[in-house]
Amino acid sequence: MVLAYLSAPIIVEGLRKDDFCRAxxxxxxxxxxxxxxxxxxxPASPEEVYRxxxxxxxxxxxIVAEVSNPSLGVGxxxxxxxxxxxxxxxxxxxxxxALSRMVRGADGKALFKYEDVGEVTSVLKSRNLESLIVQRxxxxxxxxxxxxxxxxxxxxCQFSSHDAMV
Numbered sequence: 001m002v003l004a005y006l007s008a009p010i011i012v013e014g015l016r017k018d019d020f021c022r023a024x025x026x027x028x029x030x031x032x033x034x035x036x037x038x039x040x041x042x043p044a045s046p047e048e049v050y051r052x053x054x055x056x057x058x059x060x061x062x063i064v065a066e067v068s069n070p071s072l073g074v075g076x077x078x079x080x081x082x083x084x085x086x087x088x089x090x091x092x093x094x095x096x097x098a099l100s101r102m103v104r105g106a107d108g109k110a111l112f113k114y115e116d117v118g119e120v121t122s123v124l125k126s127r128n129l130e131s132l133i134v135q136r137x138x139x140x141x142x143x144x145x146x147x148x149x150x151x152x153x154x155x156x157c158q159f160s161s162h163d164a165m166v
Contacts, residue, residue: 002130004028005060006037007078009071017066020091023117024064027124036060054080062087062132062144064124067103067111068096075102082108087132087144089155091120108134110144110156127155 006024009015021039028035036056044052053073057063063081065074067090081088088109092099104111114120131147132155142156151161 002033003060004033004035004129005057005063005077005081006035006039006065007063007074008039008066009069009074010039011071011073015069015071017068019117020066020120023121024124027121028064028129030125031129033129053077057081057086058084060086062089062129064088065090066092067099068092070100078103078106078109082106085134087134087155089124089144091123108143110142110154112156123155128153 006021008017008021016039018039021037025035025037038049038053057077057080060081063077063086065078065088067074078088085108088106090103090109090111091114092111094113094115112120112123128146128148133145133147133152134143135145135152136143137145137154137157137159139159140154140157142154144155145152146155148160153160
């Protein structure tokens with residue numbers, strides 16, 4: 001069973017991305033991927049949230065993160081995933097001008113822009129999420145690839161190691 005962790009702002013009402021979160025959960029569950037989405041859990045103590053979320057990042061096969069707005073919790077979850085060498089699929093809205101340089105320069109991530117959640121759903125449904133690995137793409141800035149029968153393919157630009165052999 002493949003496990004995903006959904007990381008998105010929770011605390012500040014104006015920064016929440018509930019439509020994004022619902023779309024991600026639906027897209028992943030349609031592919032029989034279990035999703036831990038703390039955005040939809042009941043409030044808990046800070047210590048409980050920390051222990052629970054760290055444990056679920058550790059258990060996850062990959063992370064999906066919404067990074068349009070700064071969030072300390074999202075940043076901590078991403079850094080833990082990077083330290084654990086877990087693939088991180090990051091999404092930010094097209095109209096975000098000041099995306100963090102830490103986010104742009106992070107290891108182990110593929111960064112996607114989106115206009116609406118339909119684009120996010122399309123990306124998630126069209127990728128082989130069951131076999132993601134951290135691997136730098138020679139064509140774009142992505143560092144996440146999907147394993148295929150005949151090689152690997154970048155999840156962002158779709159460059160395939162098979163393409164390089166042709």
